[in-house]
Amino acid sequence: MVVVYSTLLMAVLGLAFGTFLAYAAKKFEVKEDPRVELVKQALPGANCGACGYAGCEAFAKAVVAGKVTPDMCTPGRAAGVAEKIKEILKQNAAS
Known part of the structure; x- marks a missing residue:
């Protein structure tokens, strides 16, 4: 059961950090001419x-x-x- 909880926790953390990084990439995007x-x-x-x-x-x-x-x-x-x-x-x- 510990393996299932650990896997679930890592999946949730990965999704949260991935979402945050995608938002930060768009927010701080450098516009180049x-x-x-x-x-x-x-x-x-x-x-x-x-x-x-x-x-x-x-x-x-x-x-x-x-x-x-x-x-x-x-x-x-x-x-x-x-x-x-x-x-x-x-x-x-x-x-």
Whole structure:
């Protein structure tokens, strides 16, 4: 009988903790702007810091937030990265 009670107790505790974790995951979910990922994919990925940011992801976040202009990426100038980023921001602003 002890085995049945132990199994039942563990099942109830598992259900309770699982429910709590599911609630906490939804409550504290971090919303991420999908434009950041699109801009990061358009960048060359050199993570050189020539733009003044620690890497391409930090630069992409700053561009989407409107803190900097898209033409600060030195390695991407020849490939037309600034125009690609402007197009991404224009398309998603209209959506």
